[in-house]
Amino acid sequence: MRKKSLLVLVALSLPSLLAVLAASPDVGPGAQWWSYVQYLASDKLEGRGTGSEGHRVAADFVAKHFQQDGLTPAGTNGYIQPVKFYSRRIVEEQSGLDLVSAGKTEPLRLGDDAIIRAQVPPAAHLRAGLVFIGYGLSVPELKYDDLAGQDLQGKVVVYMAGGPSSIPNALRAHAQSTGERWRALHAAGAAGVISIANPRHMDIPWPRLMVLRFSPTLRLADPGLDDLAGNRLVVVFNPAQAEKLFAGSGHTFAELIDIAERGEQLPRFPLVVSLDEHAKYTQQEVTSQNIAGILPGSDPALKQEYIVLSAHVDHLGVGEPINGDRIYNGAMDNAAGVATLLDVAETLHASGTKTRRSLLFLVVTGEEAGLLGSRYYTFHPTVPLAQTVGDLNVDMFLPIFPLKQLIVHGLEESDLGSLLKEVAAKEGVEVLPDPAPERNVFIRSDQYSFIKKGIPSIFFSFGYTKGSPEEATVKQWLSNRYHAPSDDLQQPVDLAAAAKYDKIVLGLAEAMADGDQRPQWNPDSFFRRFAVTGGQ
Ligand SMILES: [Zn+2]
Known part of the structure; x- marks a missing residue:
């Protein structure tokens, strides 16, 4: 991260200035969420590159919170599922x-x-x-x-x-x-x-x-x-x-x-x-971590079924400097999403809420390298895939303006779309179809690993309509900060909006886990085929 200058601070709006300066994790909506982001996206964790020490430290942090929130370990080594990778470079x-x-x-x-x-x-x-x-x-x-x-x-x-x-x-x-x-x-x-x-x-x-x-x-x-x-x-x-x-x-x-x-x-x-x-190339083997924990369900029959809440914790690590900054902190991509999962686990724990189905909190590695941690998990699941009935994935949801609309990827594919509409409406949030389908976001995060196994999945982020100022803000964010060292803690973030998003994630997770019927692909969905063939 480049040095903070006063100039940078005065250039920020008041809410973001508060976000940057937020010290107490217990004050205000989104403050708890932000405290997780602050830790995971700190320079100390060096951008959480897959296979790096910073990623391992992040995995321990997640595991520690899973334990504090009363989740049952669901890795192969406590909460951790080690994943082996080849790391290659072209010479x-x-x-x-x-x-x-x-x-x-x-x-x-x-x-x-x-x-x-x-x-x-x-x-x-x-x-x-x-x-x-x-x-x-x-x-x-x-x-x-x-x-x-x-x-x-x-x-x-x-x-x-x-x-x-x-x-x-x-x-x-x-x-x-x-x-x-x-x-x-x-x-x-x-x-x-x-x-x-x-x-x-x-x-x-x-x-x-x-x-x-x-x-x-x-x-x-x-x-x-x-x-x-x-x-x-x-x-x-x-x-x-x-x-x-x-x-x-x-x-x-x-x-x-x-x-x-x-x-x-x-x-x-x-x-x-x-x-x-x-x-010519060089190659070495490295190990990284998925982290998994279960909140057991309350219904004697339905607790055998699992709803996955997934988010990737890896980012790009330390790389070539841009403006003198070598650490790709990945604050929005995706410390933010992991923070949401921790926020949801913490809220459920604090309220003692039990859903009918079990919830599997799954934080994965290797997403940036091509959804690899989630792919590994779906080929080496720690709870039976046949009883894994839905995935709600959280990745780079971009709380950089007030939350009024959500863009949903896969809105028309399963009944999770209409379920989300109901949950979001309670928060006064409107659900929009994907305004930029050419970006292929539907297959660009970890839900896709579950989709290919036939499991109905959903993924949604902050929405906007074409030509709106919010669209310009997102476009600017993508060209300036996406996969750049400036996706760090020194950027405008709307904490209240993040808190509202977390509430919707929690509401949808509960709705998915409490419904009489497990999530279903729509009859005309292309992706329904993987449920029939057993996936790939
Ligand atoms: Zn990314």
């Missing part, structure tokens, strides 16, 4: 990407033009033809297939993030997940992937991605859980430099962006340039 000085056409070689600048990601161990040396495959999506039930008719055997495929508007939002989000996309590409014989973001929908501007590339990439050590098996190269291309890939192809990237903006299917075609790659 850029010994790696390179060249574009080759007609005997001419054009070296790409790693960082400026493209980034080799360590999600898979990159091939030591790979020469491959390139094929542009549109969005790279294959959705058999809609007879939609970007791969059809293309020879992908041994090729590195180039795709643009996104999908056509003919595919419904939730399904489009699912089809774009790493594992789903790779499954079809792998079956078609592809050797690797180059992705290009649509520059009009980038959460994180390229210069910040360039900086983030120096952080290690984490993957689950369990080979059975690797959803990129067989992939030999993962590259992210700078959209501002992407025309290089399309030279001589008869298409331009600018033209492809226009088609994507119209929501249409993109053309697919072989590229004229081919790729020559070489790479």
Whole structure:
């Protein structure tokens, strides 16, 4: 964290100034919540990187509070479930990407033009033809297939993030997940992937991605859980430099962006340039922690069923400095969400409230690396998955203005949407559908690990309507603070709004746990299939 200057303090509004200066954890709505955030996002915990000492200290803090709040340990070692990861880094000085056409070689600048990601161990040396495959999506039930008719055997495929508007939002989000996309590409014989973001929908501007590339990439050590098996190269291309890939192809990237903006299917075609790659990487095994505790239910029959309250505690740790600050504190992402879970556990404990079903408080690691802690949990559950009947996930809900509206991801997928509407209405809060479905938030946090196991899930954050000042505030937050060291304790936070949010989380958790019927997927939900097939 950079040094606090007086200038920073006077620039803050009064409520945020109070938030920054809040010392007593027992005063005012949200003060308890804020005290948890203050600890978890303090510099002492060094950004809680997966596998780091700071994360371990955070896990102990969560476990200690679970114990104080009377939760039964539900890890494999007390409250803790250890999770093993590989931590990989690309050695850029010994790696390179060249574009080759007609005997001419054009070296790409790693960082400026493209980034080799360590999600898979990159091939030591790979020469491959390139094929542009549109969005790279294959959705058999809609007879939609970007791969059809293309020879992908041994090729590195180039795709643009996104999908056509003919595919419904939730399904489009699912089809774009790493594992789903790779499954079809792998079956078609592809050797690797180059992705290009649509520059009009980038959460994180390229210069910040360039900086983030120096952080290690984490993957689950369990080979059975690797959803990129067989992939030999993962590259992210700078959209501002992407025309290089399309030279001589008869298409331009600018033209492809226009088609994507119209929501249409993109053309697919072989590229004229081919790729020559070489790479070196380092790898070490690290252990991190999920933390789990149970508040047993009161109903003799229903207590065998579990409602999960999940939130990730990991963030990006210590990384490349921005404005002299190396610690990625992750205050809103997601010390805030863990603080909400602790707040809910504390409130239930203090009031002695017991729900009919049991509540599983699950704080997970490895979310930032690709929902890995929750994925690990759902393959190594500590209570039977068949009796795990719902997940309420809390992640980066952004209490940075008064809470009047909520954006719900998966609103139309299960009866949890209408349940949330009832709970929120009691607090005078309106429930809105997702205003930015192209951001794919539905598959970007830990609820997705549960969804893929067939478990109805919900996830919601502070809402706003298009064109409102709140929308501008969120957009600004995303481009300035999201995954940057400035997501720290020196930012405007609305404590009363956070307290109201926590009340809604508690209310929904109680409603989910007390209902006669367990949460149900809607009959027409795409995601219902995982409940039928037993998940993936
Ligand atoms: Zn994040």
